[in-house]
Amino acid sequence: MSDATDALAIGEPLMVLDGIHRRFMMGDEEVRALRGVSFTITKGEYVCIIGPSGSGKSTMMYLLGCLDTPSEGTYELAGYEVSELGDEELAALRNKYIGFVFQAFNLIPRTTTVDNVALPLRYAGVGIGERRRRAAQALERVGLGHRLDHTPDRLSGGERQRVAIARAIVTKPELLLCDEPTGNLDSRVGAEITRLFEELNHDMGVTVVIVTHDPNLAKRARRNIKLVDGQMVYDGPPQEGK
């Protein structure tokens, strides 16, 4: 993978979606999870994708995260046309450009926080010593520098999500993709996590895209994209009362 896009500047297009469809076959029935969605997100943006349950938000996130490819339409991430890439290239793209944060944290059990956080670096080919050093730095950044050797089962929900965020930022990605990151947290901890995303967006210039139901989270973003029934029905600044 070339490094040509490393020089991506604030305001340059990072993700360009054009007429994206995603269809699933459920037995004989076709489920149309996304139906012709187009938008562009530029580097440094802070976007929330909102919409009712079943509207296709998670499907959208997997597509944006290069874990899935569209049935129709084109998606360009950092200049790469995703549909044209194979398994290895997609894996490298995810590793280099994207950090994921999930609702269910998805930490690897019985593995220390520092090793959990270091995981993406392993697939980037970084040696174990350097890996742990950078993982410790990332944990420091999310305020968990004192929890390096804990296993996930001994952390609170908020701490676990911080570990997950540390794992997402340890490779210094262009894009943080989060699916309901506050969904399993109470509102106070949720607000802390929200603040952390804002800081990361502001300080590191990382593009943040959050899929959420949480209106508190959505209204703090600068841009909201709303999906209903697999179609984009709104794209603009947060709407009051929505």
Add this chain to the structure above:
Amino acid sequence: MFEHVLSAFLALKANKIRAALTMLGVVIGVLAVTLLVGVGDGARIYLDEQISGLGTNLMTIVPGRRETRGFGPPAGNIARPLVMEDIQALERQGSLLRGISPMVMGGGAVRFKGRTRDTMILGVGPAFSDLRNMHVDRGSFVREEDVDSRRRVCVLGRTIVKELFGDENPLGQTVRLADGRFRVVGLMEERGTSLGFDLNDLVFIPVTAAMDLFNQDHLTQILTAARSKEDAPAASEEVEQILARRRNGERTFTIQSQDDLLKTFGALTGAMTLMLLAIASISLVVGGIGIMNIMLVSVRERTREIGVRRAVGATKSDILWQFLLESVVISSTGGGIGLALGASIVLALKRFAPSVPVALSPWIAAVAFGSSFVVGVLSGVVPARRAAELDPVEALRYE
């Protein structure tokens, strides 16, 4: 690659109990391999030692023609028995032989002062002692002139001395052998048992006296030996020619060399070891199936983990290698433990029960490691492929 091995070890460390249980099958399998092969090898080495202990480069000539190697009762129809003239011919014409002893064997009772013991009576020549490495402790062995003059003298084995004489000095005493009276001229040194046969429970008499005693004019067999290992084939050839010449070219006798005997027993114990190995590998297969099962369960349980790894940059082949190596590491570790256990048991047996013939050959280690490695690969392939082929999105959505 190192990374994969490392993370395989980390994964095992993270789940010690399961790893231990998974290993158990292979531990038992390799333990069985080590022990059973140890027993097989032990038997081979024991037989080797026993046969080599009989003497060096020995040849036994028995009457009758046999094509097969090995030993067993001589064939029934003895057209031309072995006789003393054969011994003389061999002595005159043989140039590669180290010694020649005629032999007549029979059973009979030895009596002394009302005490009796049934034993084996061997009629031999003086060369027997050196050929078979059985020497007298006191007195003398059967001598040339004893044979020539059919003298009724005998040499007693240790067991006979103990049973019949107790503390009395047997030398010079007269014992009854079957229905003859024999003077004791020598006492054999203490010997162990060979192939289950007590070498101390023997009476030696001149071969001519034995022919008189058993009322026969032919020999049971002839014992001789090649001068050296290199000479052995030529010596056998020489014996064959000398004896055949005396029989108008007919080969109505069979020469069995010690080497043949070693080969026969070697083939026998080799087959036994292989069979034991086959039995042991069944338990190894069972162990492998166990690993495969648990790896399949593990792949299912760790579906989300697999999804996460894919999300953060693992390729399909990263996942494949991860699970394959986990399986190999589990299996090889189990193999190592099984080998260590088996080796300890074998060594303990050797030390505390030296009469049990077991052996620990280096190739067992190679077999144990090799087979547990192969078992690991074979039982890891299916689970690893299943893991690698998981769709990342479905893996992440998996509840």
